Amino acid sequence: MSFAPEAIKAAIAAQRATVEHLFDRLAQGSQGEPGIMRDTYGAGENFAHRLVAAHGADARLRVSHDAAANTYLTWPGSESSAPRILIGSHLDSVPHGGNFDGAAGVVAGLAAIAALRELGLQPRCNVTVMGIRAEESVWFEVSYIGSRSALGTLPDSALEARRIDTGRSLADHIDTCGGDSQAIRKGDRELDPAGIRAFLEVHIEQAPSLFDAGLPLAICSGIPGNFRYPNASITGRHDHVGTPRRFRHDAAMAGAEFAMALDRLWEEQEAAGIPLAITFGRFHTDAEVHGLTTVPGLFHFSLDVRAYDPAVLADTEKRMLAIISEIEARRKVRFELGRRASASVGMVDPAIASEMQDAATRLGIASTKLGSPASHDAAAFAAAGVPVGMIFVRNEHGSHNPREHMEIDDFLDACAVLASWIADHAA
Template sequence: MKPISPEAIRTAIAAQRPVVESLFDRLAEGSRAEPGIMRDTYGAGENFAHELIAKHGANEGLQIHRDAAANTYLTWPGSEQGAPCILLGSHLDSVPHGGNFDGAAGVVAGLTVIAALKALGLRPRCDITVMGVRAEESVWFEVSYIGSRSALGTLPNGALEAKRIDTGRDLASHIAACGGDVEALRQGRRELDPATIRAFLEVHIEQAPSLVEAGLPLAICSGIPGNFRYPNARIDGRHDHVGTPRRFRRDAAMAGAELAMALDRLWAEQDAAGIPLAITFGRFHTDPAMHGLTTVPGAFDFSLDVRAYDPAVLSLLEARMLAIISEIEARRHVSFALGPRASASVGMVDPAIAAQLQAAAQSLGLPGTMMGSPASHDAAAFAAAGVPVGMIFVRNENGSHNPHEEMEIDDFLDACALLTSWVADQAA
């Protein structure tokens, strides 16, 4: 088959606009949370999204399959049996009161690419599969990449016992309730063998308005940060009367504030040196059962997420953090209990795929700027398993994890055109 022209790709993608708009509208209507949407991990909202996508795929003649973790696969079979497949997709869950596009855009993009290529008469050599991934948003179980790592057989030990923050039930029971096979997961069976995957590509809205600032509709990802996390850290001091002199105090709140400011200075130092990273205290509070206007806080709880693009930088940051904590403990006579540690590997984007996407963007008349992801994505789990990965970011006015995400459909269709061009070149 002769190459498909950029003009034909743009026309085929533009024809998909009504379907794209309908899918996003139906996803939003079925998971409204006021404000925003609620596609809770292994809950009613996420289930709704998977059912909607599966029904749409079946109507389009795609083969539908679910794995032990209840991930959804929608496959357009290729002509060469056994050829490594192209995997497109993203997650379908959201944070509480999130936006409609974070994650879901990647699944809708995959379906849009397949529809456009079908309309263009392509007969792919390899399977092209859209994966609706479960449980990417770690806020619910405080475990990263549950769906993708389950599929790849790399789910961390103990993850199935993690409790959902609102129900208190463990991950295993939630997966079972959604039709998954917990025993298969316990045995480490994997749905996806990295050797059988040509590449995993993910379209995602940008998390911070960098593209808005730059006036660009999209960017090609240059890397996905790894992280280390302490979801349930605590500082223990002593509850005292508000009039207690400073020399007697074991103030847990001041110890927490000192750690936060020390890490912020460390971040500023690295930022000035041109080393990108992010440090976030997601929870930061005294004990509500004990705190009050006239009480020196004897307990302080916090969560910490530190992310960077270089494993050596992450190791350095954690070592410096632990040294800072030791100094604070000695000076303020408190003790830190960091609790369970979680981590995710740095996601290395495949340089060949990034270069191919840049070339495709140029042929389509689209900007091919590169941008590092400020956030974690399922693509990082695939990269850690040895699968070549690529990502495309779409301009988004108000950031993600926000009920007011503002992705423009025109920008999304540009990203779909870029992904279609790459898939056509690789699968023809």
């Protein structure tokens, strides 16, 4: 069922006060001093899920939860067996993060449903807003915990991962927050990909590309996959600072050489027009024994490599391992990469992306296409075979920091595009 662009924009604009109230309450209830602290499977994330569940109940949506304690707010359709439209994002944050990363996608879904109800849409299929748990992998160093649990694709070993600050297992945290880790371990799933028409996610941009371009929003063209080594190390030998170079087993110099070799590889790929990102998030000597007069015999690092092409990821990892072998032999050290984690490339559905672009044009909203530099729950749905679409909202200061910024006018533009797509496909 189509509505005039002016009607959709007016109905969305009428949601401004509700949208602002939800964002204000989310910020008030999860202060991180500085920034926001919606810790994964902790007090901050729990607060956000209670807040959106209460809002959903007040809005006469059907509220439910699954074994991973994800939250579902459903606007029932006339044909319950028809594949549903699923809208959502995560409600957790990084430590001392911002208020909009993730939460914007949940609030957008709620605003779109409220606007379409006011316009008189009678959906044929269920339209569900999903508040997703545990997208921020910094807490357990595992990607897409909530979404993959719901889809039945979370690796069993992930439940034994430990939260970086509490030391408690993911299974323990899930159970404490009202979930059922044993059901996840058995492979039970809340969501059958065959029963999902599409997964749609609104998210702030994570680098200020739209801000630089002067555009309010973008339609996502792809989500990178990755491989990660969260706790890698290099072992050499602690020596006196006066030890000649030929006798050294210097773990820190090996780490520095490794980082620069990967940076050259990245530069080479970039020059060839191949999108890639390589990040050493942790990079340090052993704090217990390092010092001014000691040659480091132990070095720690974490590594995140992401790209939009599985072949590029595979080739980069192969070349990385060859670099490691060469450094080990020449510098007389040993690399211990530890546990490996990975996430699949998220292929955005071309039809959905095109339809969203068309909707923006009809609504008179300037937009562009933009590849995501970051990982998103949409990628987990794409890997499970669900058609996905994403809309990015302009954000001046990047994300994962207290200065995340989003103009409500820009956000409402994204909600209007989202509502237009739902109206065209839910009836």
